[in-house]
Amino acid sequence: MHIETLKVYCDLAESQSFSKTAEKHFLSQSAISQQLAQLELTHNCQLINRKKRPIELTRSGQLFYKTAREMLDSYENFRNELNTFKSSAENRITLGAIFSIGMHALPDYVKKFMVKYPNVHVDIDYYSAEKIYELVLEGDIDIGLVAVPKRDKRLEVYDFIDEPLVLVCSPKHPLAESGKMDIHKLQFERFISFEKDLPTRVWIDSSLQRYNTIVRPVMEFDNVETIKRAVEINAGVSILPKTAVISELNSGTLKAIKFSNEEFFRPTGIIVRKDKIMGQPGRYFIELLRKKNV
Template structure:
């Protein structure tokens, strides 16, 4: 038994595919199959049930996978620790982020992090919040970036930013000349919002209901760019996170207006498992928190 066999065992179990595990490790699928067969022969148990369409862990495989994952985590941590001792941290971070955070918040943090730690490989993917929680539970990512974080068992939540919500309207809209608006000004207006299953959309809907404001929903979408384009086209107004319309405000393609009422800002958080984080992930947390503290 060797570490390569254990890593392939973990990779196949997580991806449920010999071919995906092969691509992730830059080897051929037959090589993966051979390594797994050698491991099974040495252990004296079958680890996977293989069919033409899917790969699933056997009961024995289920019993062993968590131990194999622990061994691989310890090996990765050991390599990361050695790189720290040498003064040049290395390793990998897998992070999933919701689009509005990844596109409008993450850039400056990521630039600073990669400048400080050029030998750490950063794998970034865009997902919605629900998928991010699922990926964390399945250990397919190391951390997630979401808005309005949920407290879930086994998750460590670090809120590192709070973003004001503002009103965005077309430049020809009657409200466009105002510097501030009251939520009462939205009564009966055509309105564009995030879908209800998006936490930001749910929070905006809650704010309107708390203030007894009824709007005419003409469109919902889970993509901030689609919402902005609809507002620019004059289809309706939208309440959005301030940073997502900063460029439009500067270019004067949208009127961005502050809301008079003291509505809660949008919290943005880094989610990770409560268990011991990798050295690269801890370094990334330090950059997030340190950059934000320097702003305050």
């Protein structure tokens, strides 16, 4: 049964006129009669007493009218709620990012996005990488930003920025005045590391292994901010993304030293669920992030 047929029947019941109903729906009176006859045939009952003028509903017709009206009202509520949902989705983008990317790499991209879409709200929350994958796959956030992204057949994974990795130490540390440093010397230093199994820890460990360098972690933390605080009090040295220490370098609370062996980088990535339906603002934001330069 079509929604339009229910509308025709309800209008006929309310106007009690074939001609008025036909005019309202831009149909012939014959077409209205045919639709009514089809309804009566389908439900095996008479819905309208055609002998009376104006026409009247039979008891079956009154029951059918009540049900049809409820269905139309429910359908209208559904359409209104759907339109509200679509409007809300078009005017809001939800992002989940690991703290170091969200705080230090993302703000410039958000500023440029807001120039083009000033009325779209960008909602950014910080999570662990594991939680971001979970939320993206469940559809609870639109876009995820993680370090060392892993491939998953359920996800679209795009390259974001390659963050330079540098040795970070306190200004009071003996290495603070070094121009560059050989990575092998790290084995003699107290090292402050990310916790085991975190993607950045695994990535840094693999870089150290390529140079047969073993470090001595004296502390392990799950986030870059706590590592920075420990390095600031000269509890040890660490390897961190340079983008995450810009503020401390400018204020002089940390020193960054490049490695003489090679330039080390931490890859980062954008993850989106493959079947995610994204509005134009969301597609533009992903395009902006993929440009890597703002």
